[in-house]
Ligand SMILES: Nc1ncnc2c1ncn2[C@@H]1O[C@H](COP(=O)(O)OP(=O)(O)OP(=O)(O)O)[C@@H](O)[C@H]1O
């Protein structure tokens with residue numbers, strides 16, 4: 001097995017049946033290696049969130065196969081899938097998906113504790129993650145005492161806590177101002193540099209600019225891809241007219 | 242870009258000779274706008290003629306040193322204080338290209354847009370990467386230049402999304418009536434989704 005953390009092979013996802021069926025993804029192939037940062041862009045409804053939920057094992061493909069660290073997700077039981085998700089996958093939901101009755105630190109520590117990490121250690125890791133996203137002082141606040149942008153950062157902290165190898169983020173900067181958003185990109189980039197595979201769904205070109213590769217989705221298909229050139233001479237010519 | 246004011250601004254720091262000025266300018270702007278030495282000397286001549294700089298002897302190795310005059314200082318302060326006027330409509334080759342593509346039959350406008358999007362995205366990736374490196378070295382002037390390139394490229398990409406959305410709407414209208422000038426390639430099935438992106 002190579003160092004591919006995430007692999008989609010001919011993945012399709014169709015919602016519903018018959019005349020009302022919606023093909024959200026059609027025969028998508030994508031591989032993301034350890035240390036690689038991939039951004040996914042495309043119009044609303046093009047299948048970006050579908051691609052992410054399938055990659056994180058939150059939904060099942062209707063065709064093809066998704067592999068996480070070489071394990072085909074199709075064959076896993078619900079329990080095995082849940083375990084793999086907690087251990088290997090950090091997921092930032094488009095709508096945060098935080099537990100309102102828990103504090104910020106408890107929300108972040110929860111997946112670690114469920115995975116058997118001692119509470120004190122999980123809590124320490126949670127505080128580290130909250131510091132990384134810039135809100136260490138809010139560790140003991142409940143969700144309904146936080147602004148949208150602050151909740152979003154809790155959701156990001158929950159995804160990066162521990163050493164998870166696959167980080168999937170669905171529009172994680174939507175509720176953030178420009179500078180805070182850049183800080184989050186810095187954090188995601190840092191996770192990739194530490195060896196994680198990172199997939200970011202975004203509408204913001206400036207944030208996709210942080211990725212090694214940008215994949216363009218349209219009507220459920222990957223229609224194009226842009227890879228950084230890492231060639232300083234392009235700075236002088238670039239796309240300038 | 243005003244070479245004249247840029248050179249005056251550099252001379253405000255300390256007297257310098259031509260090659261030094263060129264080197265300083267390129268260092269501070271990350272060599273984004275290369276200056277040729279001929280331009281530097283012609284500009285210095287004109288500035289001297291206008292009383293903005295004066296010759297200050299040489300450095301012992303045959304380089305003529307220039308220093309700024311009071312009039313030059315006043316000029317450069319005035320330059321900093323004055324907002325930059327937008328060149329009336331800046332000639333944007335991409336905008337011209339798309340405008341023409343839209344009106345000429347048989348041009349795959351969606352293809353033109355996607356090719357540009359890909360190229361602009363690659364530039365954006367490279368600028369962003371350079372910016373990360375610059376941030377580590379704390380090079381403030383270069384950081385500002387990179388930020389300006391990043392935001393300009395972002396604007397271009399947003400504009401491309403907007404054009405695509407606009408085309409989809411236009412094609413829809415065309416379907417129910419008038420001839421769809423050069424837009425027949427647009428897949429009307431995708432219109433709603435593409436418009437969605439444009440209105441977000
Ligand atoms: N549970 C579902 N049942 C039926 N259709 C669905 C479901 N989830 C998504 N879809 C459809 O699948 C397509 C892709 O949806 P998806 O959420 O992946 O888009 P997206 O690219 O994330 O859009 P956005 O940018 O608006 O978040 C859409 O046409 C959507 O309506």
Ligand SMILES: [Mg+2]
Nearest residue numbers: 048049050094
């Ligand atoms: Mg979505």
